[in-house]
Amino acid sequence: MAQMKKNKVISAREAIALIRENDVVTTTGFVQSCIPEALHAALEERFVETGSPKNLTLIMTAGAGDSKGLGTGRLHHEGLLGRVIAANFGRMPKVAQAAKENRIRGYNLPQGVISQLYRACAAGQPGLFSKVGLHTYVDPRHGGGRVNDLTSDDIVKVVEVDGEEWLFYTATKIDVAFIRGTSADPHGNISMEKEALTLDVLAQAMAARNNGGIVIAQVERIVDDGFLLPKDVRVPGILVDCVVVAEPEMHRMNYGVMHNPALAGQIRVPVANMAKMPLDARKVIARRAAFELPPNGVVNLGVGAPEGISAVANEERVTPYITLTTEAGAVGGVLASGSSFGAATNADCIIDQNQMFDFYDGGGLDMTCLGMAECDEEGNVNTSSFGGKLNGCGGFINISQNARSVVFAGTFTVGGLDVAIEDGRLVIRQEGRSRKFIRQVEQNTFSGPYAKQRSQPVIYVTERCVFELTPDGLELTEIAPGVDIHRDILAHMDFKPIINRPKMMDIRIFRDEPMDLLADLLNLNLCERVSYDADRNMLFLNLEGWHCRSKEDIADLRKVLVDACEKAGKRVKSVVNHDGFKLSESLYDDYAEMIQYLLENYYETTTRYATNAFLRLKMQEALKRRGVAPHVFERKEDAHAFLEATANAANLARRSETAAA
Template structure:
């Protein structure tokens, strides 16, 4: 005989009593947001009073706590946890300390991998194939993500699939899922209308339910049957065993915000009057990084210094021309910072975290800007384990390996650093105690050599200089005004970078006034880079400092050049300055096609120069593939001499032809 659906609403203590010793428990939350605090508190209370449940395995993606004991930080008591599989340990420092001291087993895996493994577990699959983590500390050849000596079992393998290396991450079956929503009806249907993010709650619930486990959902209100519209239900009641009604203080949007409807997507608010960032080292870094923003592109910003890019983009009115995203699932709007990091004001939409990582891993990101704790001469970056602390990688590995362009951002040194921006110059009043640019990083969270093999552009932006990853290693390419290269840069590095012809960072960055960044990003002033000398029939194109990011940039340049050639009224001799010019590896052929078109329709001859040997080589290769004579020189004088010699030869040929025609007449 069929039974009526039961009321699933019970107390937190009753729900947590269902967790057994040795269970595998997964929980939700991102940094300080969307954390089921009442459930974590109930686990802590039960263990302190009864010493149960013991020896749990905790699986989580991003850190979920305030770094001071809340969130998963409550689970630090000896004996409560036996193993942790997490992307971030920094928000539960006592748990990280237990792992560091070999009191628990631990694995630090990429956030996106753990997020996607929930789906694999839900589908009954053995694990996940991914290239994320290759040539980092997650690679079994570099430790397999194990965080200490007591952790012996391998859960990551290197495998060959169709002649390519992949990592295979083994799925761990889940017994208990702790999730969070806004509203629940008595049968356990969960909606998330007041949450900032949806994260992985559906996949986590499926993973536990399909393994015969239990799903405990924390909500802030109980509604009647039939109140929730079907499309508003994010987790169906068939997956939920228990619903816990939390007290308001334990169901904050995040630890710093009780509730903000703009972060929940319930309202849209004006953002034009958002607080302006003070002109300090952090803003200088954000401003310089903002020059790498791809118009009409999709961008991810990391925590710390990179967060400032969102504010700079808003100040410079470029936000409508880019789409900012977070790995937590927010798409569009103005990214939030502080305790609300991961969410966005006026977001276009919020998708599940595992789906966002699908998008990232598949190459959907045009650019990312991430923090850096350490960088070495080979371009490797460490953000996961340094200074005796286990921080964890978070989503760093997924994002940095798969974005089309990577910008690492942070101060040059750390620990007591005092920097002022005065009269358009950087003034270092007190140097930081610890160096970031060292000979070899403590742990490899990003592999510079691996990025080079894939042609991935990588920049390292600080308040005093900029480095670029080249095949030979890190090259110093830009220096801030007021900075002495020996006193302020080389003296505070453990290695000497490649130094060719570093240029001055854009002076606009260091003035407390708008930079007109929009004109740069939209190529509104390209025509100002073109000049024509009618007496010599010479067209000069100055691309110094210009960044060709997309095919649209090439189209804009082509139009500007065609307009200038048409105005000249005849075929022109062209010389192009490529010093400081940057172009994405994937665009060399498109750029060469533009040159081929101009030679066919508008140029009599063309030549170019660039001090960057790698750029010259790549451009020569691209032009040769199209059957175009390269004529790419190292110095301006060589390019001009070639062009003038070619023009003279052409003129002589014309004169000789006229003489022949006259004689024949």
């Protein structure tokens, strides 16, 4: 005889009593948001009172805590955890310390990998194939993500498929899933109308349920049968075993915010008058990084210094022309910072975290800006383990390896650094105690050589200078006004970067007024880079400092040049300054096609110059492929000399023809 569906609402203590020793437990949460605090607290309370359950395995993606003992930080008690598989350890420092001291086994894997492994578990698959983590500390040739000597089992393998290297991550079956929602009916159907993010709750619940495990959902209220609309239910009751109603303080949106309906997508709020950032080192870094924003592109911003880009973009009215995202699942709007990091005000939509990583891993990101703790002369970056601290990689590896362009951002030194902006110049009042640019990073979270191998554009932005990853290593390309190379840069690095002709960082960055960034990103002032000398019939194009990011940029440049040539009324001789010019790797052929078109229709001859040897080489190769004589010189004088020689040769030829006639 069929039975009626049971009421699944029970107390936290009753739910936690279902967990057995040696169980594999997964929990949701992102940084300080969407954390099932009541469940963590109840698990801690049971263990402190009874000494059980022992030797649990904890699986989680992003850090879920306040770094001071809340969230997963409650699970630090000796004997409670035997193993941790996590992307972030920094928000549970006592657990991280236990791992550092070989008291528990641990793996630090990329956040997106763990997120996607939930789906593999749910589908009964043995694991996940991914290129994420190749040539980093996650690669088994460099440690396999193990965090200590006690951890011996390999859960990451290098495999070859059709001649290409991949990593295979072994799935760990889940016994218990802690998830969180807003409302539940008595049968366990869960909605998330007041949550800032949906994260992986559906995949986690399915992974535990399909393994014969249990799913415990924390909510803030119970609603009657039939109240929840089908499309509002994010986790169906067939996956949920227990529903726990949390006290309001245990169900905060995040540790700093009880509830913000704008972050939950329940209302839209004006953002034009959001607080303006003070002009300090953080804003200088964010402003310089903002010049790399791709119009109409999709962007991810990391925690820390990169968060400021969202505020700068809003201040400069650029936000409508880019789409900011977070790995937690927010798409569009103004990204939140602080305790609300990961969410967004006025987001276009919120998708599940594992789906966002699908998008990232597949190449959907046009640009990312991420923090950096250490950087070395090969361009390697460490954010995961440094200074004796196990922090973890979070989503850093997924994002940095797969974005079309990468900006690493952070102060040049750390620990007591004090800088000021005075009269448009950077003044270093006190240097930081610790260096970031060192001989070799302690742990490789991002591989510079692997990025070079794939021709991935990478720059490193600090408050006083900018570096670029080149085929020969790290090159110093920009210096802040007021900064001395030897005193303020080289004296505080463990290696000497490549130094050719670094230019001054844009002076607008250091003035406490709008930068008119929108005009730069939309090429509104591109025509001002073109001038025409009628007496010599010479067209000058100054692309110094211009960044060509997309085919739309090339189309804008072509139109400006065609307009100038048609105004001249005849074919012109063209000289182009490419010093400081940046061209995205995928656009060299499109750029060469534009030059070919102009030669065929508007130019009598053309020449260009650039001090960047790599740019000259790539441009010469692209032009040769199209059958166009390259004429790319290192010095301005050589380019002009070529035009003079060409003009003299043409005049001589004409005189000869006239004499012969």
